[in-house]
Amino acid sequence: MSTPALDGRAGDPGRTVRVVIVDDHAIFRSGLKADLDPRIEVVGEAGTVEQAIEVIGRTRPEVVLLDVHLPGGLGGGGREVIAGSAALRGTTKFLALSVSDAAEDVVAVIRAGARGYVTKTISGAEITDAVYRVAGGDAVFSPRLAGFVLDAFGTAPADIADELDKLSARELEVMRLIARGYSYKEVAKELFISIKTVETHVSAVLRKLQLSSRHELTKWAAERRLL
Amino acid sequence: MTTVPVRPPLVRSSDRIIAGVCAGLADHLGWPVRMVRIGMAVAALAGGAGLVFYAWLWIMVPTADESAKRDARRPASPIAPAVSLPPNLAPAVEPPLWSGAYAPGYAPGPVPPPPGSSARAADPGGYTPAAGPAPSGPYDAGIPSQPPGSAAVPGTGAWFRVRNMRYGKEILLGAGLLLVAAILIARLLGVEVPLGTLIPAAAILGGAAIAWMQLDETRRAGLVDKTKADQAGGWARLAAGLALVVAGVLVMVSGSGSWEQTWLALLASVAVLGGVALVLLPWGLKFWRDLETERAGRVRETERAEIAAHLHDSVLQTLALIQRRAANEHDVVRLARAQERELRGWLFRDPARDAGQLSDRIKAAAAEVEDGLGNAVDVVSVGDTAMTDRHEALVQASREAMLNASRHGGGPVSVYLEVSDGGAEVFVKDRGSGFELHTVPEDRLGVRESIIGRMKRHGGTAEINSSPDGTEVRLKLPAAAEDNGEGKS
Numbered sequence: 159m160s161t162p163a164l165d166g167r168a169g170d171p172g173r174t175v176r177v178v179i180v181d182d183h184a185i186f187r188s189g190l191k192a193d194l195d196p197r198i199e200v201v202g203e204a205g206t207v208e209q210a211i212e213v214i215g216r217t218r219p220e221v222v223l224l225d226v227h228l229p230g231g232l233g234g235g236g237r238e239v240i241a242g243s244a245a246l247r248g249t250t251k252f253l254a255l256s257v258s259d260a261a262e263d264v265v266a267v268i269r270a271g272a273r274g275y276v277t278k279t280i281s282g283a284e285i286t287d288a289v290y291r292v293a294g295g296d297a298v299f300s301p302r303l304a305g306f307v308l309d310a311f312g313t314a315p316a317d318i319a320d321e322l323d324k325l326s327a328r329e330l331e332v333m334r335l336i337a338r339g340y341s342y343k344e345v346a347k348e349l350f351i352s353i354k355t356v357e358t359h360v361s362a363v364l365r366k367l368q369l370s371s372r373h374e375l376t377k378w379a380a381e382r383r384l385l
Numbered sequence: 386m387t388t389v390p391v392r393p394p395l396v397r398s399s400d401r402i403i404a405g406v407c408a409g410l411a412d413h414l415g416w417p418v419r420m421v422r423i424g425m426a427v428a429a430l431a432g433g434a435g436l437v438f439y440a441w442l443w444i445m446v447p448t449a450d451e452s453a454k455r456d457a458r459r460p461a462s463p464i465a466p467a468v469s470l471p472p473n474l475a476p477a478v479e480p481p482l483w484s485g486a487y488a489p490g491y492a493p494g495p496v497p498p499p500p501g502s503s504a505r506a507a508d509p510g511g512y513t514p515a516a517g518p519a520p521s522g523p524y525d526a527g528i529p530s531q532p533p534g535s536a537a538v539p540g541t542g543a544w545f546r547v548r549n550m551r552y553g554k555e556i557l558l559g560a561g562l563l564l565v566a567a568i569l570i571a572r573l574l575g576v577e578v579p580l581g582t583l584i585p586a587a588a589i590l591g592g593a594a595i596a597w598m599q600l601d602e603t604r605r606a607g608l609v610d611k612t613k614a615d616q617a618g619g620w621a622r623l624a625a626g627l628a629l630v631v632a633g634v635l636v637m638v639s640g641s642g643s644w645e646q647t648w649l650a651l652l653a654s655v656a657v658l659g660g661v662a663l664v665l666l667p668w669g670l671k672f673w674r675d676l677e678t679e680r681a682g683r684v685r686e687t688e689r690a691e692i693a694a695h696l697h698d699s700v701l702q703t704l705a706l707i708q709r710r711a712a713n714e715h716d717v718v719r720l721a722r723a724q725e726r727e728l729r730g731w732l733f734r735d736p737a738r739d740a741g742q743l744s745d746r747i748k749a750a751a752a753e754v755e756d757g758l759g760n761a762v763d764v765v766s767v768g769d770t771a772m773t774d775r776h777e778a779l780v781q782a783s784r785e786a787m788l789n790a791s792r793h794g795g796g797p798v799s800v801y802l803e804v805s806d807g808g809a810e811v812f813v814k815d816r817g818s819g820f821e822l823h824t825v826p827e828d829r830l831g832v833r834e835s836i837i838g839r840m841k842r843h844g845g846t847a848e849i850n851s852s853p854d855g856t857e858v859r860l861k862l863p864a865a866a867e868d869n870g871e872g873k874s
Contacts, residue, residue: 301799305765313805337765338812339799
């Protein structure tokens, strides 16, 4: 997937970010490691749920690149790793990484607490950018995730901006542009707002996606195995 | 009885004095009508047996017209004749004629007919092959119309076996009735018949016969289809057979003894049966479980074979191609993308979803462009709608836009489809160097005709937004056909 260059203010690009890669395919882990920017330090790798929880607890990375589908544990995959690392919630951030396009997988891992979602075909530069963005506290939305959000919340704007079950008109605009393949910078330019404001909107959408008690959300995701 | 006499079907003739019964019977048996009529009259004098028999045939045997109608409506079926054939009662003729003639008063009418009619109605095809079309005809015509459980025996050989067996049943029944008649006559003549022994023996034989018939039928049904209803009926019959046998054995063993003895014997037999069941149950269960495991294993094996076949036809072929073209990066990427798309489609397909939706068409167009030009085309869709002619135009315009974006933009193309109540929108975005619409030569029809013109003709709008960072084509098709889309941004 061609996640647009997540350019703009992506955290603090100067510093080193410590990451852990969790994926059950060793080939993919080594390939990803080779692709990542040298400023990103891979401090640990894991291939199963148990290993992942242990390695994350020991190394306390800033960002975990987390595969949605993982063997081991109770079969919950990436969700289980996030739940198992609840003690580190404040310091460690999770970026979901998946070969699956299935809405239920993606929405489940986001609702479990991941700060973003990218597909595995993403380029090294793009994933580096996404890692910095997540490390900086922002959310990373691929066009596909934005499409899921629009499909799940509906495309009609909410009257009250803070309503959890709907997106505000501005948030809808941002999501639509991201779904159309715009980078954050391009979104900002298109809507005449700052990149920081775009990031705020995206984080607000992420929060709604995670916290909304909208019962249709889960049902919707289960029905949409196809997307 | 291995040869089948070819006889005309037993129907009531139109050449009649009262109801055409005698003429039809004569026709069927090949006897002179006069003889049959005289025989019937004589039998009527023998305690009214002839009258009863005549009335019974009158009720049960259809006229020629009725018979033809039923045959036309329900194709003859050799497998479930009782269901799909009219009760011609052809074989019912001989035994009742005899028993009826000899024991009119003792074999009351209602007793023989029910078993006779049901058992024989089950078999008219055997006696009267002429009733149906050609011998093989009933097969093809009959099978689809049958209940699933009974369509069990495809094959002429099997049919003959079944038919022969049915003949055997007919003969058995006839012999039984003759025996009853003989006993009754013997009693009438003052000969002492040990009924106390004969009745239980008959019960045992009958019960065993019922249970064994059941065995044969369930096995046949089980080969093809296990219908619950069939199973229930089978169990009922088995239970009835068992009850008959047990009752018969009890009465026989206890003789004409007191109730106490009978109870004791019942208790003892139940205890013995229980003990045997207790011993055999674990074996039975184990056997059953093995059978189930084996069946589940076979299902898994079939699934595995299907997956293996699919992977072989798709993924392995693509991998082989990729190895051969390893030098050409462009080809490798294209092959990998195409294979990924195909595999995804196969893994996540939903049979319940019909494929004619707009999003499917847009995705198919994207796949086509991707295969043709080698640049990735990613589609994100929100909402969906059924295809119409106008949507077809939208798909064509989108395809043209994707082609342009892929050809001139270079690099991946993003496609976003949103369908809402207001209409359908498609956005096609690339990251090429952009172009100015007015710099495109007039004779180049791609953008002007295929995208903008096509959308306008179908009441939609097309907008092209190009900058040095890339180009985005925005296509909009309002929901209502009459809405020309003016005033939309």
